[in-house]
Amino acid sequence: MNYTPAEIEAKWQHTWSETKAYEPSNDFSRPKKYVLSMFPYPSGRIHMGHVRNYTIGDAFARYYRQQGFNVLHPIGWDSFGMPAENAAIKHGVHPKKWTYENIATMRGELAGLGLSFSEEREFATSNPEYTAFEQGFIIDMFNKGLLYRKQGFLNWCPHDLTVLANEQVVDGGCWRCGTPIVQKEMYQYYLKISDYAEELLESLKSLEGKWPKQVLTMQENWIGKSYGLEFAFKLDEESEAKVGAVYQSFDVFTTRPDTIYGVSYAALAPEHEIVRHMLSFGLLDEATAHAIKAMQRVSARERATSPKEGVALGISVIHPLTGAKVPVWVANFVLTDYGSGAVMAVPAHDDRDYEFATKYSLPIKAVIFPSEGELPVGSAYTEAGILHESAQFSGMDNTAAKAAIMDHFEEHKLGKKVINFRLKDWGISRQRYWGAPIPLIHCDTCGIVPEDKANLPVALPEDVVINGEGNPLEHHPTWKHCTCPKCGKPAIRETDTMDTFIQSSWYFLRYTVPNTYPEAFDPKALDYWMGVDHYIGGIEHAILHLLYARFFTKMLRDLGYVKSDEPFEHLLTQGMVLKDGAKMSKSKGNTVDPGELVAKYGADTARLFILFAAPPTQELEWNDSAVEGAFRFLKRFADRSQNVNAADRLPNIDHTALSKEEKTARKKVYEALKRSQEVYTERHTFNTMIAGVMEAMNALGEQNNRDVWSEGYWILLSIMEPIVPHLCWELSTNLFNRKNLGPQNVCEEVFEVDALSLGVSVNGKNRATIEVGVSESQDTIIESAKTAVEKWLEGKEIVKAIVIPGKLVNLVIKG
RNA sequence: GCGGACGUGGUGAAAUUGGUAGACACGCCAGACUUAGGAUCUGGUGCCUCACGGUGUGAAGGUUCAAGUCCUUUCGUCCGCACCA
Numbered sequence: 001m002n003y004t005p006a007e008i009e010a011k012w013q014h015t016w017s018e019t020k021a022y023e024p025s026n027d028f029s030r031p032k033k034y035v036l037s038m039f040p041y042p043s044g045r046i047h048m049g050h051v052r053n054y055t056i057g058d059a060f061a062r063y064y065r066q067q068g069f070n071v072l073h074p075i076g077w078d079s080f081g082m083p084a085e086n087a088a089i090k091h092g093v094h095p096k097k098w099t100y101e102n103i104a105t106m107r108g109e110l111a112g113l114g115l116s117f118s119e120e121r122e123f124a125t126s127n128p129e130y131t132a133f134e135q136g137f138i139i140d141m142f143n144k145g146l147l148y149r150k151q152g153f154l155n156w157c158p159h160d161l162t163v164l165a166n167e168q169v170v171d172g173g174c175w176r177c178g179t180p181i182v183q184k185e186m187y188q189y190y191l192k193i194s195d196y197a198e199e200l201l202e203s204l205k206s207l208e209g210k211w212p213k214q215v216l217t218m219q220e221n222w223i224g225k226s227y228g229l230e231f232a233f234k235l236d237e238e239s240e241a242k243v244g245a246v247y248q249s250f251d252v253f254t255t256r257p258d259t260i261y262g263v264s265y266a267a268l269a270p271e272h273e274i275v276r277h278m279l280s281f282g283l284l285d286e287a288t289a290h291a292i293k294a295m296q297r298v299s300a301r302e303r304a305t306s307p308k309e310g311v312a313l314g315i316s317v318i319h320p321l322t323g324a325k326v327p328v329w330v331a332n333f334v335l336t337d338y339g340s341g342a343v344m345a346v347p348a349h350d351d352r353d354y355e356f357a358t359k360y361s362l363p364i365k366a367v368i369f370p371s372e373g374e375l376p377v378g379s380a381y382t383e384a385g386i387l388h389e390s391a392q393f394s395g396m397d398n399t400a401a402k403a404a405i406m407d408h409f410e411e412h413k414l415g416k417k418v419i420n421f422r423l424k425d426w427g428i429s430r431q432r433y434w435g436a437p438i439p440l441i442h443c444d445t446c447g448i449v450p451e452d453k454a455n456l457p458v459a460l461p462e463d464v465v466i467n468g469e470g471n472p473l474e475h476h477p478t479w480k481h482c483t484c485p486k487c488g489k490p491a492i493r494e495t496d497t498m499d500t501f502i503q504s505s506w507y508f509l510r511y512t513v514p515n516t517y518p519e520a521f522d523p524k525a526l527d528y529w530m531g532v533d534h535y536i537g538g539i540e541h542a543i544l545h546l547l548y549a550r551f552f553t554k555m556l557r558d559l560g561y562v563k564s565d566e567p568f569e570h571l572l573t574q575g576m577v578l579k580d581g582a583k584m585s586k587s588k589g590n591t592v593d594p595g596e597l598v599a600k601y602g603a604d605t606a607r608l609f610i611l612f613a614a615p616p617t618q619e620l621e622w623n624d625s626a627v628e629g630a631f632r633f634l635k636r637f638a639d640r641s642q643n644v645n646a647a648d649r650l651p652n653i654d655h656t657a658l659s660k661e662e663k664t665a666r667k668k669v670y671e672a673l674k675r676s677q678e679v680y681t682e683r684h685t686f687n688t689m690i691a692g693v694m695e696a697m698n699a700l701g702e703q704n705n706r707d708v709w710s711e712g713y714w715i716l717l718s719i720m721e722p723i724v725p726h727l728c729w730e731l732s733t734n735l736f737n738r739k740n741l742g743p744q745n746v747c748e749e750v751f752e753v754d755a756l757s758l759g760v761s762v763n764g765k766n767r768a769t770i771e772v773g774v775s776e777s778q779d780t781i782i783e784s785a786k787t788a789v790e791k792w793l794e795g796k797e798i799v800k801a802i803v804i805p806g807k808l809v810n811l812v813i814k815g
Numbered sequence: 816g817c818g819g820a821c822g823u824g825g826u827g828a829a830a831u832u833g834g835u836a837g838a839c840a841c842g843c844c845a846g847a848c849u850u851a852g853g854a855u856c857u858g859g860u861g862c863c864u865c866a867c868g869g870u871g872u873g874a875a876g877g878u879u880c881a882a883g884u885c886c887u888u889u890c891g892u893c894c895g896c897a898c899c900a
Binding site: 214217220221222228252254255267303304305306308332335339343344346350351355420421539543612613621623630633682683685688695698757758759765767768799800807808812 | 821826834842853898
């Protein structure tokens with residue numbers, strides 16, 4: 001048969017679409033699989049990363065369909081975001097037009113790959129209905145106190161003129177444009193992800209073995225739970241008088257209460273409220289004030305790499321246990337937004353405190369000593385040890401002391417055990433046009449009031465000026481003027497839009513109904529389809545998207561929309577596609593255009609290559625001649641189908657009557673089938689599965705029994721259909737009326753052999769191979785092994801002979 | 816600094832529980848058919864050696880009849896977090 005991919009692929013893609021072959025069924029009594037590849041941002045054209053992502057997902061979806069599952073395999077568009085606005089600034093094209101044209105282009109490109117997506121469930125997150133549902137959730141969250149507004153120091157990108165979440169700051173720069181972030185104090189809205197920190201951490205355990213370990217660890221570290229003691233340092237009388245009696249104390253947090261008798265100073269962040277108070281009331285001398293202001297101007301990121309510096313505030317606090325006076329300093333290494341922005345400093349047992357104390361000649365008092373050996377000289381001792389000079393706790397092991405000291409604080413109401421998280425609330429305000437408006441209204445009388453749900457969506461105006469200066473919604477002449485839903489007086493709409501990560505935090509829930517469904521969800525459909533059985537996407541989403549999506553699922557559960565605790569059952573993180581050892585990118589000029597590849601070889605070749613070149617989780621190095629090789633295999637596969645007898649069923653084969661080559665061919669075919677079953681369900685190493693099919697093809701070529709060929713194609717077409725669907729549908733239709741595209745049984749008789757090949761090794765080194773009958777006795781096997789390796793045994797004594805049935809014989813010799 | 820992943824031919828990679836290392840493919844070499852081939856088919860291909868044979872999974876030790884696989888130490892690469900008290 002002549003292999004003409006362009007013709008075959010167009011034909012089948014048309015048929016699949018016409019017959020709605022890939023729409024999920026509404027029969028919820030059937031077993032289901034929800035297979036989802038992360039949806040794309042409509043940037044313009046698809047790239048190889050997309051091809052890999054969607055090919056992997058499609059393989060799962062098609063496999064489960066063959067196995068009789070009701071499969072949901074949707075696609076959509078993460079279509080709000082900055083590039084649309086940037087295009088508007090640069091080329092004057094409206095973000096909406098730009099976005100929807102890109103979607104049309106990319107939809108066509110994906111269709112050309114023969115991906116088995118549901119068409120009735122496709123949507124773009126910038127569609128007004130989607131915005132309406134989302135704004136409904138946001139209002140619920142606001143009413144429940146999960147969304148709040150506060151002023152704070154925020155990551156501000158001076159290039160994109162917007163706020164970024166901590167998760168979106170990469171190496172101190174904007175995750176999109178790389179511009180260094182500056183700190184800016186302003187109002188914005190936050191989602192209380194910190195309320196869910198404990199659960200987000202705890203339920204990571206339920207994902208063990210189903211999500212890559214690396215992702216679980218990254219999320220765990222990001223959430224960053226730590227146990228410790230929180231207590232108040234009281235200002236002494238003189239200091240209290242100095243700050244005008246406005247403050248009597250400040251809180252500190254420590255994970256090392258065992259070192260508390262070694263405290264020699266306390267340190268405040270430059271932004272600490274006491275520091276700010278003293279600055280604004282002129283309670284500090286000029287040099288000190290100047291030094292603190294200089295520290296405040298340095299971004300958090302820069303501080304992390306700057307040398308430690310600080311300045312004494314001229315006030316003191318009282319040590320809660322010893323009553324000693326402890327000087328208070330301002331230090332650039334104290335983080336404003338972790339704990340209370342203040343620490344107790346124990347230079348003898350903390351590296352940072354040590355460095356600082358050394359620089360400013362502050363006392364260093366060791367209170368924990370190693371049980372063996374000496375304290376180190378010239379550095380802090382941070383290991384375990386025995387307490388000294390620590391009142392009643394002296395002599396205790398430091399772990400025991402930690403607990404005892406915390407108990408002591410609690411008993412005497414001096415402080416309490418607390419848990420601190422690194423995870424901060426999620427700031428969701430963006431000063432952009434092309435996003436979902438935050439559905440809140442500012443009323444002079446009523447304060448912040450949510451929009452009436454009946455008025456949703458709060459849609460974007462289309463007539464806007466987008467020139468890169470400020471927020472277009474803010475500058476629109478009429479849009480922001482409205483009436484207060486509560487009191488009816490004139491009011492102002494919030495002009496900030498939501499972080500686009502909000503849209504991707506729940507899109508997978510919306511897919512559970514067709515895109516025309518009038519409500520956000522159908523509870524029955526949601527229960528049936530969730531969670532996503534296989535979620536496939538890039539490792540770059542290990543924290544951002546995957547953490548937010550988990551958070552949203554839990555929030556929507558608590559708001560009564562969803563029953564799931566976790567959205568994604570199994571996560572597969574695909575590796576990057578590289579060329580010349582580097583990630584494909586336009587700026588490096590090392591891209592391969594999927595469109596050209598499909599035009600030259602067809603979608604099946606592209607899909608086969610991308611799954612064969614490496615396991616999905618590994619990086620994939622592009623190789624043009626290996627693509628050629630994939631194409632040649634498909635040509636051969638098409639061509640040799642002429643050895644098959646067309647039929648509606650598997651041929652009956654008398655295995656015992658077959659030649660050795662025929663038997664081997666059958667065995668290879670069923671080995672490939674066995675492997676494919678493991679690969680789809682457990683290992684996901686499509687490369688080894690394809691290798692198995694190639695081996696089977698090679699073995700079939702060694703014989704010319706048409707029944708063996710027919711059986712081989714029946715099975716191999718079924719295995720390969722998820723990988724190279726067009727060719728497999730073409731051949732299966734012509735040869736087997738497609739009766740072969742379904743679950744396959746392994747024919748066990750082909751694995752029954754009458755002779756085994758055993759390796760013979762001497763002292764563990766492989767020396768020869770022998771053929772033995774299956775029922776041969778151990779002694780006989782050892783005898784033939786000895787004969788086979790005679791020359792290595794000469795003059796030696798055999799101490800031991802080990803027979804591993806079906807594998808090898810090892811002779812242990814001496815002398 | 817902390818955490819994670821990984822190191823196997825010229826290349827991408829196999830080897831699921833310790834059991835014949837390098838399957839499958841790319842590349843390369845030789846041959847066949849061809850006016851021609853970057854098409855197709857056949858054979859070969861870890862390294863050293865004419866060969867017998869030796870040697871080989873980053874390195875060094877160890878456990879074992881047997882180690883790519885387990886343990887210890889070490890080197891290197893990549894990724895994430897990074898003054899989190």
